Amino acid sequence: MNVSAQPRESASSLRYRVDGMDCASCALKIETVVRRIDGVDDLSVNVTTGLLEVVAPGGADREEIANAVRKLGYDIRSISGHAAAPPIVAASEPSGGEIGSHYDHAGHDHAGRDHAGHQGSRNDLAPKAENAVVAKPKADPHAGHLHASDPDEGNDAKPWWRKAKGRLVIMLAVLVGGSMLLALAEPGYAQWIFAAAALIGVVPFASRAVTLARAGIPFSIETLMSIAVVGALAIGAAEEGAVVVLLFAVGELIEGIAAGSARSGIRALAALMPSTALIEELGATRTVDVGSLRPGQVLVVRPGDRVATDGEIIEGTSDVDQAAITGESTPVSRGPGDSVFAGSINANAVLKVRVTRTIADNTIARIIEEVENAQSKKAPLARFIDNFSRWYTPGALAAAILVAVVPPLLFGGDWSTWIYRALALLLIACPCALVLSTPAAIASGIAAAARRGLLIKSGAALEALGHVKTVAFDKTGTLTAGRPRVTDVVALVTTEADVLAFAAAVEVGSAHPIAKAIVDAAAERSLVISAATGASADPGLGVSAIVGGRRLSVLSPRAAAERLAGEARSVTAAMEQQGKTVVVLVDDTTVLGLIAVRDEPRADAEAAIRQLLNLGVRSVMLTGDNARTAQAIATTLGLEAKADLMPSQKLLAIEAMALDGPVAMVGDGINDAPALAAASVGIAMGGGTEVALTTADAALLGGRVAGVAELIEISRATLFNIHQNIAIALGLKAIFLFTSLAGVTSLWMAILADTGATVIVTANALRLLRRGRPLPAPRREQRVADGPDGPL
Template sequence: MSEEQVLTPQKENVYRVQGFTCANCAGKFEQNVKKLPGVENAKVNFGASKISVQGNTTVADLEKAGAFENLKISPEKADTRSTSTNNEDEKVPFFKKYQTLLFATALVVLGFISMFVNGEENIVTTLLFLVSMVVGGLPLFQTGVRNLIRLEFDMKTLMTVAVIGGAIIGEWGEVAIVVILFAISEELERFSMERARRSIRSLMSIVPKEALIKRNAQELFVHVNDIVVGDIMIVKPGEKIAMDGVVLHGFSSVNQAAITGESVPVEKKVDDEVFAGTLNEEGLLEIKITKLVEDTTIAKIIHLVEEAQGERAPAQAFVDKFAKYYTPIIMIVAALVAIVPPLFFNGSWEMWVYQGLAVLVVGCPCALVISTPISIVSAIGNAAKKGVLVKGGIYLEEIGSLKAIAFDKTGTLTKGVPAVTDYEVLEDSIDEKEFLATITALEDRSKHPLASAVVKKANQENISYSIISVSDFTSITGKGIRGKINGTTYYIGSPKLFHELAVELKQDALGRIESLQKQGKTVMVVGTQDNVLALIAVADEVRESSKEVIRQLHKAGIKETVMLTGDNQATANAIGTHVGVTSVQAELMPEDKLQVIKQLKTKYQKVAMVGDGVNDAPALAASTVGIAMGGAGTDTALETADVALMGDDLRKLPFTLKLSRKALNIIKANITFAIGIKLLALLLVVPGWLTLWIAILSDMGATILVALNSMRLMRVKE
């Protein structure tokens, strides 16, 4: 390979941006950064207010590229102790924050007072309006004139031409009002977008910045940036956990709502995983740190959600494409309105130039441009707070149009943990509880998953088995176990084991075994070399919520729900019938699940797969939307799925469907309203009724209504 062919991949750096006023400005900033020396590529995430830059550049160069908006740039991973955040402007007093706008408004008011006292043609009146325009609209004019010189057409270009034209024909009062209202409109747009962004950024504020760390037999408070993997953190009752880790000592209940959306606290004991941002409610915990601050689950959630906000949804892609052609068309229409009537129909130049300027103002696509981003950011932020991680606007839209959903059985519709469902003693002379203690003493020495179900049952019933002495314990691979208690050798295993031992199974016992197996249960036989003494049936426990969730999905219009499993057909049918899925596919290998998803896509086009994000990776990838269960603490689920339910709670699925459909409806309503109000205002041109006042009020009104409508998505409940 020649030296020229060896390409060094450019490093990607991410920066936070403060000061975006609109999506168009964000796009322009992106183009400016791409032109910087040493920059290979750049991508702005308007929703998260960030920019990713490939190549070499400095913060000073980036701020120069954003000087037209006076943008402030800071590295994303800057030390939180020394770097200001994007929320700084929230602390600025109202008057100081909006002093320019307030001063310009005061000048307009004085201008109208002067007009009333001295008349419209008075030099003082004109100067007051002119100074108001300069104070309130200087950034607008600077950008607009620069755009005109470069023949770049956006909202500010339209407004600048309209203002200059209005000034030329002497409409000083109206033009001053237009400038003020446009500035207010921009501030409202900025406010609504920032509020939507804060809905997810506020998650970071729930994580303590310091933690009590035990080092070298001393306890000291350490900033989270200085905590390393392996440190021991002490968390007292009522305190929030600052870092991810595992419990080393202690027992407590922890409220994990911030991560998983679960409202009920979860018990935590030694070796259990805990997450940063969760609340320790009862006991003292000593926790061994397992992740650095930037790798904690909540940090990953925030990062993934911010990335998701930057992913353009299909509706947003349409708006971006539409806006690209829309502005030049408006410029042409405005020119025709101003020129055609005076030239060909003896119209008044003053009247029709004024109408043309009003067309420019009404043509500003503010409401249209923000119709989708605020909706996407609001919906994704709301979902994250409820424990649902949606990894892009496209998936938010796709969920709403799903027609079929496939579910993995184990760990999704079921808990993935075997449980004893039936325990029957076959000899009248045997005490059930005493014999369960004997069985548990044997099973406690086995590592088989079915054995854990028996031990769990004994613990639940407070049966003591640890004092029972077991000798000659042996595991019979694939068949069962054997052990001696009080001189008697017991066997526990499949019916096949007892056939091999030549132990006769009575007709009643055989009938009962067959009946339990038909219910999808695994049957273990307990006995000696001479006799069968008891039967234990074990099954994977179905989640309490599964049946209700499937019912809600069918009610919401999902046409087919399919359960996919590698289990035998009898087990699958029993569980499928219980939870209410429309069809069951059993005895499947991972590649078979993939084929089922492909068949469903052929039939329904839009299909989701719900699984654990590990074993179901091929099916998750092939589906329209891959939904992983239990994303909290599972990096694979967070990385492979399009949507992650952070807690093991299927009830979040109907909520996600509801939120998606609401978002789709709101986006469509916003786009329709934003375009409709423009067309309605433009129709006023025909009789010559369109004024600059009506134009700017229609634009500002549409922007406010679209923003408020979008922010409703932050309040959608489960």
């Protein structure tokens, strides 16, 4: 939990690792105590990572801070370095022609709209010139957010008996067990023996309660428990007082074990990173520490190896298993020019990969950073529970006092009996389960989403997703792959193979999306592409070149209008009506054939829209493309379409839809950023621009449209889980409240009930992690569906 703003990075920043910090309440206690120390200007406490960072320009004493935290019962040790990963900086977007700027197909308007910012997305993982953060040689290989692999990591991985809370439980168990044996041997001294055990056992908690009271938190759980134990001794219930101390410690230990389980997702991600990498330099290979990797170096990734950091393949083709990062359970084919992510497993051939990101800024580091930050940001429901608990605890103490005093004073009740019942009520009222009910579920929900390649950046975003009524989708690069593909080849004079091969020969030197689609289609069919000479482009009309001794041209229908007649004209019109872009292959006198190109929907888009409909969520496509193309895609997928929209108009459309309920916006380009920011929840498509990813509240790392429905499902499951937890926490307390007032509940039963509620709530929250199992990825057009750049 970040209980304050992130501290400024400076030379006066002090960093510690805190063990035993398992919930938001722990973080709040530490924050309150440390903030009162002279010289402390700001601080951040993160439950997820177990890190405390203090900004102390006034020169606060490092050991004084550590001692203050130790008095609260936590293990703490000073660590060096800075944990924050480098900021995400938007990579520059190279300019590039859009579909339509090269051929000017009638009405096929892409320029400056739906594609804006998309063509440059291949550069998202490229090294940054001015703002790049480059690891120094022999640096800590697990700098940044790979805390679980840090040799100075927290003690989640230790067995419970080696943890501070575990040692305390063992000590108290020995103390209470020994007291029981001594009481059997010396029955006359039983009360004194148990009293001694209770007093010794309560000292750590009472000391913590006093420290918190001095720091301005008089109504802590430790205070309630300490009063209950001392009260039990005062009325002669020493044996129960000793058992209460033991059960309270057991409850804290179980809470810590559960918190460690919730953090397992981050540890699993960090464990994906190898500690060494094989690099190629001057024709030779050598093994280096991953922390020394710098952009531009060449990795040699053998079959079975994990990719050490993000990069771009420069040699070799292989299947790559990236399930742990994107949620895809099916390996995807990757070859020269494709990006690969840190932690991915190379399946079957040697790859040479040019490093594009250091370990501190690669995909895994950034996912971990976002998940940690998300788990530390409170959802509105969590803030409500926290505010409620601030009033709840003193209210419970006041109620216990009334129970102890009113019956004896007004109705002649027995003082000892009613004080005993008041103490039981005090223990029942401990708000542990209630305070834990929301953050435990939020943390589990975010971790479950991350396991599926779905990144949620805050608890507030997770909560908002469950209330979404409408999802607005950008078209190009979101519902579609953002990469045009040849859909039809029509031969009018020669064969289809010749039409495609001749067109590819003319287009082979062009970087235009349609040209690339034609060349790719020819390569997929293993066609021989002849050498062309004298190539020239006429903007708005097409491209010409000499192939096999004759001049061939690939023209827009408008440029070839005078030659199009009969069948050629009718076929062209029919394909354009389907939202396809048509180019015409001609020689000096004859129309040889037609080629249709369209940016096809992603493989899972239609099923994803249907899944949203089943969830009762409306889907709308917002696109800058023309109405004809937009409607063709929308009809195929089964959703509404609003076309010819500029970025400002997308924003207005979002605001209009928001009148009917919360809206989620899904996009990938720079032009989507305003709409992403304006929506109730902004969702960035993996492979999109840095601007979209930074602006959005969530991201689909694997580029799966189905991830939108999965996000909503996980959010709804999390909200339902939270409501269950609150009902369990308050319901059990209500039941035992009446049994305590009726004299049925003993002190040890009361604390056991409170501990039991905490365990049930935590276990219920951890059930959400089962939703984190990756789903099978669609197999059709896998490389296109992934997007050109991957998640970040």
